[in-house]
Amino acid sequence: MDRHLREIVINQSDVIVKMWLEEIETLKQANYTSNISDELFESTNEEFVGVIFESIKEQGSMKYVENFSEKIIQLGWPLSYITDGLQVFRRMTIEYILSQTEKVDSTYFSNVLTSVDKWVEPIIRQLVNEYTGNWENIVSLQRLALQELSAPLIPVLDGITIMPLVGTVDTERAKLIMENLLEGVIKHNSEVVLIDITGVPVVDTMVAHHIIQAAEAVHLIGASCILVGIRPEIAQTIVNLGIDLEKFPTKSSLQKGFLSALKYTNRKILNVEDKVEAIEKMIESLKGGDK
Incomplete structure (x- = not known):
């Protein structure tokens, strides 16, 4: 079942990407990215959803996720951009898969939820860990710099x-x-x-x-x-x-x-x-x- 659902999502990635981009645009104000230029916001969104699909295609590979998390940190974007984006992807994907089936019973619905969670949760975990780890390192370096300046002779x-x-x-x-x-x-x-x-x-x-x-x-x-x-x-x-x-x-x-x-x-x-x-x-x- 998981393989079958993954094929549906990958084969119809254009449709899901379009749905995702439209929804993400409406969240620009809510996740504190409203001050970012439209051009940069759009290009980063496209890269973000591309990273998600590449991770689904290559199950277990997090190289795309790691590179993307470093970019987000360098841009200084909030963590809410990552978490909101992945939650929207989860919802859009589930809605699309269910819309492709005329008859949905509880077993099929449960399988869809389980499969999508299986794809999305490792990405969330990796991105959040990478993001928070890098920020902790930055804060630690800033604290040391402030300490050096707090009592100069x-x-x-x-x-x-x-x-x-x-x-x-x-x-x-x-x-x-x-x-x-x-x-x-x-x-x-x-x-x-x-x-x-x-x-x-x-x-x-x-x-x-x-x-x-x-x-x-x-x-x-x-x-x-x-x-x-x-x-x-x-x-x-x-x-x-x-x-x-x-x-x-x-x-x-x-x-x-x-x-x-x-x-x-x-x-x-x-x-x-x-x-x-x-x-x-x-x-x-x-x-x-x-x-």
């Missing part, structure tokens, strides 16, 4: 580095901050690290505890920490919570923190005019000494 001068923090600091991110701080301080031979929390929306007891731990760890390897970006509301929260930040300096802005870091490293900023004037006086002094 930026060298600005010899001995001075800055770690700008943006967003919420949770336990997982706090560990990353600690690791990046310690590795960065050694890598850049830092004497002073500025931890900028201007972009941290909330500083509670847990966040402050993580920052203090990071500062203490940096101190143990011979560097100093300055906490900058203490906004008025953050300062009030810290006081109300009774958080002790006296162990390391704090500044209201990155600019003030940077000036403090210059003092820590025995540097200072001079205006160009003042520097030129000082050099001229030194030259005049040397000339006077020669006389």
Whole structure:
């Protein structure tokens, strides 16, 4: 029976494909593909239904399915496009097979359902597995990239580095901050690290505890920490919570923190005019000494 039904479907593939394409077109809005150009949508639909028929002809072969799933992922199309397409194919195929028989009993109907499910379910399983597997890999890579950007340590001068923090600091991110701080301080031979929390929306007891731990760890390897970006509301929260930040300096802005870091490293900023004037006086002094 299965072989007989498969021959009916393959021999009448043109009719079923036409029915399928018409139905899929009506689902363009529902499965979030409405923003895709008509030309690309039509060509992909034709390829999709071709993949389905090739898989039915070559039972057990999933090479067409694998290639197609990779294409859909690269295009960034939703998973609903795949699942909707296969459900429509199942329904259209069953309806067509039943329409070719004048008398349909329960046994024949059951055989049709079983046969079509036998063709379609492996394709659904393979496409969904391929799609979700690739997306999980993409999400994993994106998570790693975000982690690398979530706690950067930026060298600005010899001995001075800055770690700008943006967003919420949770336990997982706090560990990353600690690791990046310690590795960065050694890598850049830092004497002073500025931890900028201007972009941290909330500083509670847990966040402050993580920052203090990071500062203490940096101190143990011979560097100093300055906490900058203490906004008025953050300062009030810290006081109300009774958080002790006296162990390391704090500044209201990155600019003030940077000036403090210059003092820590025995540097200072001079205006160009003042520097030129000082050099001229030194030259005049040397000339006077020669006389």
